[in-house]
Amino acid sequence: METSHLKRSNLLLFAALIISGCTVGPSYHRSSVTTPSSFKESADWKVAQPSDTLPREGWWLLYGDSVLDSLEGRVVISNQSIAAACAQYREARAMVTSAKAGYFPTASAQGSYAREQSSSNAGTAGKIVAAQAVSAPVISDYLLEGSVSWEPDLWGRVRRTVEASRATAQASAADLAAVTLSMQAALAQDYFALRVADVQKRLLDSTVLVYKKFLDLTKLRDEQGIASQSDVMAAQTQLTSAQAQEIDIGVMRSQLEHAIATILGQPASLFALSTDTMPIRIVVPPPELPSVLLERRPDVAAAERAVAAANAQIGVVKAAYYPNITLNAAGGWESSQLSNWLSWPSRLWSFGGGAAEELFTGGLRGAALDAAKAAYDAQVANYRQTVLAAFENVEDNLAALRIYEREAVTQDQAVSAAARSTSIEIDQYKQGIVSALNVIQTQTIEFTNREAAVAILGKRISASVMLIEAIGGGWSPDSLKKL
DSSP states (O other), X not given: OHHHHHHHHHHHHHHHHHHHOOOOSOOOOOOOOOOOSSOTTOTTOOOOOHHHHSXXXXXXXXXXXXXXXXXXXXXXXXXXXXXXXXXXXXXXXXXXXXXXXXXXXXXXXXXXXXXXXXXXXXXXXXXXXXXXXXXXXXXXXXXXXXXXXXXXXXXXXXXXXXXXXXXXHHHHHHHHHHHHHHHHHHHHHHHHHHHHHHHHHHHHHHHHHXXXXXXXXXXXXXXXXXXXXXXXHHHHHHHHHHHHXXXXXXXXXXXXXXXXXXXXXXXXXXXXXXXXXXXXXOOOOOOOOXXXXXXXXXXXXXXXXHHHHHHHHHHXXXXXGSOXXXXXXXXXXXXXXXXXXXXXXGEEEEEXXXXXXXXXXXXXXXXXXXXXXXXXXXXXXXXXXXXXXXXXXHHHHHHHHHHHHHHHHHHHHHHXXXXXXXXXXXXXXXXXXXXXXXXXXXXXXXXXXXXXXXXXXXXXXXXXXXXXXXXXXXXXXXXXXXX
16 A cells, blocks of 8 residues: 555656746846936936826827827838837747747647558468468558657746747837837928928018018119118028028928828828928926836837846746656547447557667767856846936926927027017118118118027927827836736
8 A cells, every 4th residue: 555655656756746846047037227316407306206207108199180090100110110019029929929838738649541462472471371372461551640749848948938928028018119209200300391391381481571672672772772782682582592592491391291101001192291380389298207117118018128138038048957758648449440440459658758868969968058148148238228328318308398488489589680680671761871782781680580599490390209209108017017
């Protein structure tokens, strides 16, 4: 009884070992990174709740532009870069399923029928048959057999492979989010640049009208003998130059329109945007707390998941040091007659197992382990560099928004001063106190300052979009936990 009990205990212990096994290789811990306590360029940073700062779906809604909302809704559907990243993500998910297949045994079945007659003159038996002048018998063989083969995951090779595949799929999902965010931000950048071009066009339109009025005034004074022909030519030159700039702005607008079409996955020839006169809204989202930033940016998440995959791969390589154990079982029926083919006496079965271990590989396994560790170190460095770049991007755009806002205020003051100066010069010109050249110079200064104000507007809206992209848009890492 004790012997039987001991055998059962050993069998249970062996079964538990097979089921649980052990997992070789290092356990994963997120690599440490240097995280600042605050953003240097934002004195009023605060702990931000993502749902309170940016919409989960549609960060561009903050700008209150219905045309932009419509365009952004089409990006995910038709952008080809996003389509490619989506396909790569589906491939990564399929690899997870493929890796999980290693947990299970493989089963196969086969059935066959053969009818044969051996040679009467082959071997010793053949000679006896020939001597007796009797032909060899015709034999039928009916076979139906199934087999199962299983390699228990004793050393965790399959578990580490699944772990690596899942982390890779999570990195691919984050890559997809990063590409999507990049395309959405690029669309917003091009759209607002086009809107700024429209503002520049309106500025040039109004400037051309002002210059025309001054040219007409100068011509009238020339006819009255008050002004000279050179004054007329100077005013004409100023007008023609502005008209040329007015035409030239159309080139930039067309190129931006074409760029938007490409982002939308649409031929440029079939796409057009009408001029919008709505004022451009500058959005300044509150910066995320540095520790939150590491979770909100999909490129940071992708880099961190790549580290996890590389760590798991070390375990996969280490498992190669241990023997491969395989269990096999087969069973079925075989008979020479169809009538008793599937009867109990026709049964056949087999059960067995085997173990294989490579005793000498010439340093192959050691080299593979060194390569896996080096790959892990490289991914850690890439992750840390991605984090550094993330903080740099946020700081850059925080600084840009802060400085451009101050510059815009100063530039608006310059525009107001230039406009007053132009008004004074024109009044004095009408009174004959100053020449036409003084007016032209003053008008040029005013136009230059107005043009600079528009350029600053473009820089501010660009920095606004780039800051939203830098803090991860409305993306959330929660989606990665479902993989």
